[in-house]
Amino acid sequence: MWPSIRTDAPVRSSTGTRATALAAALLLAGCIEVPAGLLHSDRFAPSAGECLYPGLNDFRALPARFSLLSWNIYKQQGDWQAELARWAEETELLLLQEASGEPALYQWLSERDLHWFQVAAFSWRERPNGVLTAAPGDVTQVCAQRVAEPATRVPKSLLFSRYPLEGAAEQLLVVNLHAVNFSLRGRTYQAQLDRIGKEVAEHGGPVIVAGDFNRWNARRNRMLNDWARAQGLTEAVPEPDVRTRFLGYALDGIFYRGLELEWVDSARSEASDHGPLRAGFRMPGH
Template sequence: MKKRVLITLAGLVTAATYFTYQAIFTLPESAQVTTITSSITPSHDLQPELACYQNPAPQVIDHNGQLNVLVWNIYKQNRPNWQRALEGFSQDKQLLLLQEASMTSQLREWIVQGRWSGHLVDAFKAFDTSAGVLNLAHQLPELACGYTEMEPWLRLPKSALYATYPLSNEQLLAVVNIHAVNFTYGTQEYHHQLERLAKVLKTHVGPIIVAGDFNSWSEQRLAVMKQVLASVGVTEVTYQRDHRKQFINGLPLDHLFYRGLTLEKAEAPISDASDHNPLEVYFRLLP
């Protein structure tokens, strides 16, 4: 009798978990990118594109040869001071690479006020609000393609965005913004996600930036990340002030790699507006 009750309770818990999951989360059938411009309104219904967006008339992204980048996991804007902090960190930046961005009406309003434009990869929707990686600049890219990789345990995708931007030195910058898979046994899914992006980057001629929350919380993951990205020919940034979020073993989770640019300065300051600290990286274009 007792065994039967326990089996029934387990079945009810499983069913409740399943229906709760279905009620909260909506998953796209494939990776999609949503184009966001400064003309959107908080009530505007954003429509995902196909896997890629193409811009027939892109404009240069740098400012007189200066390219300043912010990389930040903004924790779905769950902290009350996220807006003030994001405004401060983005003041002198030409490119924002955000992870765990939740496309709420408050974030849309912030984008409009700052005259930003860009793309969100719809990893999933939580209560009908899209969430994923988000690229923002004052110009739309030439190309933007979305990628997703399923978390094997949580069954929620992690997302990445590949985009290209014209530069004032007549080069084309390739940018990868990634939120890497986290809860896995081993590194198979982690390696697969990185290798898909590296394959695209290997065909690119010109400067490259690869950045985001790599969830590099083990030596094995760190080795995979460095091995895959070494094949692309990128160099990792080191920070004058390094307050990047660390796992309990001291390994940092957030990284930026680059190629074909001159690094001027890089810092990872402390902020209580997210569970991650931001990366601020300043580049000059090569002649």
């Protein structure tokens, strides 16, 4: 059996070199495949295109007051169902990173009447892996992107989703991010943020950018803060703040614009090496 690989967990010197070499070797051996299709969903067959426009006749808008859960689920290698059921209760937006396309996860989403889209960043054991966004409401547009890790060439993924929102003149843009990890001097990390920044700058409505930002050193933390400031985004800092950290820097985050933050918290997980982040938002005036 192949060992489970971790392309997102920051590790030190020699260990990091071994992890990078292992991921690269598995990719070269064909154990990790980068599929032609980017998007998978509960409503559409896998598509090679970057964007889908569902074109539904009746869009169900998200409520003016809603909650969000963002969690790196670690490819469902732990006992994830009990934790996810507890944390996702009464949650309108679910953002998962490192989601593995196994039937149990898709069934869990279906039982809760959640419509989901997933970026097939890469395939591992014939299952798509990447970020996944789910909601009971209907998405009007969903776009997927991949960014290859400079060292391993194993992609990380981005998912842009637009939802009608009650009381909002413009739709809500939700960005689900799994940031690159091994990036010399942070150039690819900055390029990934710039991709998001372009979409955020062109969107006039409310925005949420959440996920695993892999900010594990001072340079990345500074890049992220400068980028958020330039985009007019505010970070929702949880209370209590028990987010997974490396060298003191929180790996996961939620940034927002054009919304009022009502609450935000974090929790520890036994099923994953990342704990979840949860936040409640509302449209101004509601």
